[in-house]
Amino acid sequence: MFKIMFSNWDALLSGLGYTLLASVIALIASLIIGTAFALMEISLHKWVRVIGKAYVEFIRNIPLLVIAMAFYVIVPQFIMQMDGFTAGTIGLTIYTSAFIAETVRAGIQSVPNGQMEGARSNGLSYMQAMTHVVFPQAIKLVIPPLGNQFINLVKNSSVLAFVAGFDLMYQGKLIANATFNTFDTYLAVGVLYLVITMPMSYAMRYLEKRWHTA
Amino acid sequence: MSMIEFHDVEKYYGKFHALKNINLTIDRGEVVTIIGPSGSGKSTLLRTINGLELITSGQLIVNDYDLADRKTDMNKIRKNVGMVFQHFNLYANKTVLENITLGPTLVLKADKAQAEKEAMALLDMVGLADQAPKFPAALSGGQKQRVAIARSLAMKPRAILFDEPTSALDPEMIGDVLDVMQKIAKQGMTMVVVTHEMGFAKRVGDRIVFMADGQILEDATDVKGFFDHPKEPRAQEFISKILNH
Numbered sequence: 001m002f003k004i005m006f007s008n009w010d011a012l013l014s015g016l017g018y019t020l021l022a023s024v025i026a027l028i029a030s031l032i033i034g035t036a037f038a039l040m041e042i043s044l045h046k047w048v049r050v051i052g053k054a055y056v057e058f059i060r061n062i063p064l065l066v067i068a069m070a071f072y073v074i075v076p077q078f079i080m081q082m083d084g085f086t087a088g089t090i091g092l093t094i095y096t097s098a099f100i101a102e103t104v105r106a107g108i109q110s111v112p113n114g115q116m117e118g119a120r121s122n123g124l125s126y127m128q129a130m131t132h133v134v135f136p137q138a139i140k141l142v143i144p145p146l147g148n149q150f151i152n153l154v155k156n157s158s159v160l161a162f163v164a165g166f167d168l169m170y171q172g173k174l175i176a177n178a179t180f181n182t183f184d185t186y187l188a189v190g191v192l193y194l195v196i197t198m199p200m201s202y203a204m205r206y207l208e209k210r211w212h213t214a
Numbered sequence: 215m216s217m218i219e220f221h222d223v224e225k226y227y228g229k230f231h232a233l234k235n236i237n238l239t240i241d242r243g244e245v246v247t248i249i250g251p252s253g254s255g256k257s258t259l260l261r262t263i264n265g266l267e268l269i270t271s272g273q274l275i276v277n278d279y280d281l282a283d284r285k286t287d288m289n290k291i292r293k294n295v296g297m298v299f300q301h302f303n304l305y306a307n308k309t310v311l312e313n314i315t316l317g318p319t320l321v322l323k324a325d326k327a328q329a330e331k332e333a334m335a336l337l338d339m340v341g342l343a344d345q346a347p348k349f350p351a352a353l354s355g356g357q358k359q360r361v362a363i364a365r366s367l368a369m370k371p372r373a374i375l376f377d378e379p380t381s382a383l384d385p386e387m388i389g390d391v392l393d394v395m396q397k398i399a400k401q402g403m404t405m406v407v408v409t410h411e412m413g414f415a416k417r418v419g420d421r422i423v424f425m426a427d428g429q430i431l432e433d434a435t436d437v438k439g440f441f442d443h444p445k446e447p448r449a450q451e452f453i454s455k456i457l458n459h
Contacts, residue, residue: 115306120288121303
């Protein structure tokens with residue numbers, strides 16, 4: 001394993017970089033998009049709720065690979081040129097956003113209704129009540145499940161390998177094909193994924209603990 | 215001068231007829247207590263006044279705003295009509311002081327330092343100035359409710375609605391909350407109080423409304439007289455039950 005790792009260090013490092021980059025972009029974007037759809041799912045307006053629910057149900061019931069392929073194959077044919085990295089990252093973002101939407105929605109809805117009623121009776125608008133009272137409480141509740149989503153996201157970024165996204169998995173595939181040493185290569189790839197996900201896991205646990213006592 | 219006017223108000227939840235032909239006018243500065251068996255529509259009636267529940271038909275005027283009109287901005291009504299809940303509903307993510315200043319700073323655009331000064335004065339009034347930096351979870355029920363009252367007073371409302379403010383409290387906590395409410399009543403605040411505290415109704419109330427099955431069965435300005443000689447059989451039954459147990 002170490003021999004493979006050191007002789008292909010540059011390729012693996014570049015793969016790790018692309019995996020990290022795709023993960024960070026998808027994490028931030030899916031958090032924003034997911035939260036927006038969560039708010040839509042609990043909107044006071046029926047048609048906004050319908051759109052929110054439709055998006056979440058549609059996206060989360062399609063395999064990630066299919067979504068990524070759609071952006072890699074279909075979008076360039078009809079709409080605009082897109083490289084594998086972009087297509088994969090967009091696919092990953094959209095796929096993850098549906099799960100984040102459900103997580104955040106559940107968090108908001110588990111904040112007791114009295115918090116919203118108290119705030120509205122205090123003269124706050126719906127949005128003010130959401131931003132200052134309900135949402136900050138919901139975020140604490142969703143830290144653990146959100147952590148799961150983020151770790152899944154990093155691992156799911158391996159979908160980039162299938163759309164030529166130059167990520168860690170993609171580099172691993174190339175190295176395995178060139179060296180025929182499948183076992184050691186994927187072992188090395190696995191270890192490098194752990195290098196990203198394990199610190200995330202611990203960071204999430206730390207946040208959970210700290211915010212729980214606050 | 216009337217603060218709250220119900221004219222032929224009906225309220226349905228699906229097929230359930232929650233409020234039946236409500237006609238009630240409450241003047242500015244009046245303290246009205248609403249009593250009645252559970253499920254009689256007392257809380258529903260109270261919650262229509264600040265638009266937490268919408269009426270199905272009829273007319274409801276609060277502080278000169280027409281609540282049945284879809285164009286009426288509920289936020290404007292709620293700015294002027296405070297509410298105190300059975301379960302306090304303090305903001306769990308804010309300190310006691312922040313609970314009180316959030317409304318004034320966000321809604322009334324008050325200056326933060328000024329809002330904090332006024333909040334401290336209110337906390338002093340309800341006897342909780344030393345609790346300002348704590349979070350609600352660290353307070354007792356009676357303290358929470360007094361903070362909730364201070365929170366609604368901070369908005370300088372024209373009226374305050376109380377939805378069973380002492381029902382979730384331990385008996386020894388009730389007195390402190392009722393004392394604060396009496397203080398506010400003396401200052402001329404319009405108050406509508408759904409309660410089971412008959413002592414408060416007698417001592418502080420200008421008027422008592424008895425509800426059952428979604429209707430107002432009795433509406434008396436002679437509160438003592440009502441307790442001694444309720445006219446309606448349902449009211450007689452209710453009074454005898456709560457006084458003789």
